[in-house]
Amino acid sequence: MNNNEHDVVVYLVDDEFAVRDSLSLLIESAWFPVKSFESAESFLDHYDPAQAGCLLLDVRMPSMSGLELQDELLRRNISIPIIFISGHAGIPDSAKAFRTGAVDFLEKPFDNKILMERIKEAIKKDVDIRKELTQQREIVTRLDNLTTREQEVMSLIVRGLSNKDAARKMDISPRTVEVHRARIMEKMQAASLADLMIMAKHCKNIL
Numbered sequence: 001m002n003n004n005e006h007d008v009v010v011y012l013v014d015d016e017f018a019v020r021d022s023l024s025l026l027i028e029s030a031w032f033p034v035k036s037f038e039s040a041e042s043f044l045d046h047y048d049p050a051q052a053g054c055l056l057l058d059v060r061m062p063s064m065s066g067l068e069l070q071d072e073l074l075r076r077n078i079s080i081p082i083i084f085i086s087g088h089a090g091i092p093d094s095a096k097a098f099r100t101g102a103v104d105f106l107e108k109p110f111d112n113k114i115l116m117e118r119i120k121e122a123i124k125k126d127v128d129i130r131k132e133l134t135q136q137r138e139i140v141t142r143l144d145n146l147t148t149r150e151q152e153v154m155s156l157i158v159r160g161l162s163n164k165d166a167a168r169k170m171d172i173s174p175r176t177v178e179v180h181r182a183r184i185m186e187k188m189q190a191a192s193l194a195d196l197m198i199m200a201k202h203c204k205n206i207l
Contacts, residue, residue: 008123009051012036013043013069014058014085023056030116032123040069049078052130054122059086059097067096079129081122085110136202142188143203150187153180157193158200 010032014020020036027034037043041064043055059066066084073080084097087108097105103125104118146154156166163181167174190196 007052008127009033009035009053010119010123011043011047011053011055011080013038013040013055013061013066015039015061016058019058026112026116027056027119030119032119040064040066040072043069044072047078047080052123052126054081054083054103054119054126056083056085056119059084060088070097070102081126083115083118083122085115139188139199139202142199145187146184150180150184153177154184154188154196154200157181157184158197 010027012020012023012027012034015038017038020038024034024036035046037046040061057066057069070082081103084102084105085108086105103122106115106118143151152170153166156169161169163174163177167177185196188196188199190199
């Protein structure tokens with residue numbers, strides 16, 4: 001994966017300088033930029049939600065622990081993929097981390113190759129999720145450009161109704177449905193009914 005292509009970053013939070021230094025060198029050797037922080041509070045002060053990437057997070061730290069930071073991110077509705085690292089965490093810690101969405105939990109000392117594989121997987125997950133969310137926002141914007149009547153017609157045709165059936169249900173002529181349908185396809189930038197049905201899945205809370 002080319003980090004320039006996706007403009008990604010690996011956030012590293014660990015209270016030990018030696019750990020931050022060694023892991024930063026390792027991650028940068030794979031051409032991923034790193035932003036490291038000695039505390040959870042410092043990370044929260046500098047985190048950019050618009051930046052794709054992942055979070056490499058120590059479990060036990062002074063003040064705010066890694067698990068507490070995970071809870072705070074959830075409270076703020078921030079869903080960055082988290083890989084926990086720990087030298088002395090028990091099963092309860094790892095279980096809680098996974099329950100609240102961690103993508104992995106590695107115990108020190110860990111295999112650097114495995115760590116890098118997990119980082120690449122986490123970044124890909126974040127990039128894919130962001131792409132999907134961007135597509136959803138674009139589709140919702142197009143839907144908002146439809147008139148109320150066009151939204152009603154779209155709602156019926158994506159459910160499989162023919163022009164005649166939709167016309168009968170709406171008490172309008174099939175020709176009027178055809179006109180609305182053509183405008184819907186143009187405004188939604190859909191090449192086919194199949195495309196329109198896929199788009200509708202992203203707007204199921206609206207249609």
